[in-house]
Amino acid sequence: MKLLQPIRLGRVEVKNRVVQTAHSAFVDFWQKGNDGARYIAYVERRARGGCGLLILTAMHVHASSQKEMHFVYDAADMAPKYRELSDRAHAHGARLVQQLFHYGATGKSEARDDMHPLWGMSALTSSQGETAHAMSEEEIEEIIESFAAAARIACENGVDGVELHGTHGYLIQQSFSPWGNQRTDRWGEPLAFLTAVIHRVRAAIGPDKILGLRISADDFLSGAGGLGPDGLRDVAAGAVATGHLDYLNHSEGAGGAHYVRAIGSYRYKMGEWLPYTRGLKEAISGAIPVIGVGKIPTHDLAEQALKAGDCDLVGMTRAGCRTGGAILAGAGGGWRGGDPPCILGRGAARGA
Numbered sequence: 288m289k290l291l292q293p294i295r296l297g298r299v300e301v302k303n304r305v306v307q308t309a310h311s312a313f314v315d316f317w318q319k320g321n322d323g324a325r326y327i328a329y330v331e332r333r334a335r336g337g338c339g340l341l342i343l344t345a346m347h348v349h350a351s352s353q354k355e356m357h358f359v360y361d362a363a364d365m366a367p368k369y370r371e372l373s374d375r376a377h378a379h380g381a382r383l384v385q386q387l388f389h390y391g392a393t394g395k396s397e398a399r400d401d402m403h404p405l406w407g408m409s410a411l412t413s414s415q416g417e418t419a420h421a422m423s424e425e426e427i428e429e430i431i432e433s434f435a436a437a438a439r440i441a442c443e444n445g446v447d448g449v450e451l452h453g454t455h456g457y458l459i460q461q462s463f464s465p466w467g468n469q470r471t472d473r474w475g476e477p478l479a480f481l482t483a484v485i486h487r488v489r490a491a492i493g494p495d496k497i498l499g500l501r502i503s504a505d506d507f508l509s510g511a512g513g514l515g516p517d518g519l520r521d522v523a524a525g526a527v528a529t530g531h532l533d534y535l536n537h538s539e540g541a542g543g544a545h546y547v548r549a550i551g552s553y554r555y556k557m558g559e560w561l562p563y564t565r566g567l568k569e570a571i572s573g574a575i576p577v578i579g580v581g582k583i584p585t586h587d588l589a590e591q592a593l594k595a596g597d598c599d600l601v602g603m604t605r606a607g608c609r610t611g612g613a614i615l616a617g618a619g620g621g622w623r624g625g626d627p628p629c630i631l632g633r634g635a636a637r638g639a
């Protein structure tokens with residue numbers, strides 16, 4: 288079974304091709320003073336279930352990326368939590384990658400005085416009616432450095448690598464999309480910010496750690512300020528041409544109303560996005576492994592996608608959960624203790 292065959296991401300071997308992509312579970316893990324026990328147990332349970340690569344819930348890299356009930360990490364507070372998380376996941380042979388992001392102009396300060404104004408490439412007005420501050424040169428540099436610093440903290444404390452979150456309408460996607468970036472200085476060049484982040488993060492984590500990128504295969508904004516599948520394939524090719532990426536991941540749309548497609552509901556077909564995964568793979572001439580994503584809930588469909596050459600690894604994120612309650616449990620609710628009820632198919636039953 289190809290699904291259970293190992294694969295190398297850069298210099299790191301992953302024991303099989305089953306991936307849990309990032310999803311906002313237990314975001315209080317990043318809250319200073321929180322011991323992280325719930326999220327660590329959640330990740331460990333998936334690792335014990337047999338998942339090869341676990342991409343950790345997105346982590347805000349800078350205080351200007353904010354929303355209530357989300358937390359910007361504290362370096363000293365994170366180190367022991369990452370150590371414990373890594374040790375416990377590694378004990379089951381899983382690899383961990385930390386997803387990194389910044390909301391940019393699509394954040395939400397909830398009108399709180401203690402939050403920064405939103406920082407964006409351009410002074411966009413968010414769907415909540417907040418107008419972002421267009422970052423200065425110095426602020427862009429601060430954000431690039433904050434991606435590197437966050438990556439360093441994860442990787443120095445046992446995490447196997449990081450993934451840059453370049454979709455769902457957030458800052459990285461804003462930076463290469465016409466709707467998000469109308470700058471006339473050097474940062475107006477569509478790939479300038481993304482490639483600067485890639486170079487800086489690779490320099491921070493060194494050659495032995497994994498560096499991945501998640502973009503949309505389709506932003507659903509062709510002709511409406513977005514890039515569409517063809518433009519996004521060019522972004523993928525440009526990013527991979529840096530020579531610093533170890534895998535490509537994808538998730539569709541630009542956030543907001545697009546989530547219903549990105550996190551496909553019952554209305555949408557199984558494996559709906561696999562032809563788009565294949566499009567990305569072709570755009571980069573198979574230079575690095577690509578993760579196929581979106582309603583791939585069975586071993587059979589995953590195997591079929593791998594055999595057809597649509598992808599090299601398979602995201603089986605909600606599929607790895609027995610109940611929606613555990614996966615959706617954020618800072619406010621859900622599972623409160625004991626062994627979280629999430630599994631990865633049959634492997635979990637064996638490992639339990």
Ligand SMILES: Cc1cc2nc3c(=O)[nH]c(=O)nc-3n(C[C@H](O)[C@H](O)[C@H](O)COP(=O)(O)O)c2cc1C
Pocket residue numbers: 308309310311312344345386452501538549550551580581582583602603604605606614615
């Ligand atoms: C509750 C929830 C939160 C999510 N949060 C993120 C996120 O922070 N970053 C991200 O890239 N994708 C996020 N996703 C999307 C998942 O990574 C994945 O692409 C999606 O669930 C589709 O895959 P699936 O059909 O295998 O579940 C989230 C999904 C869910 C269900």
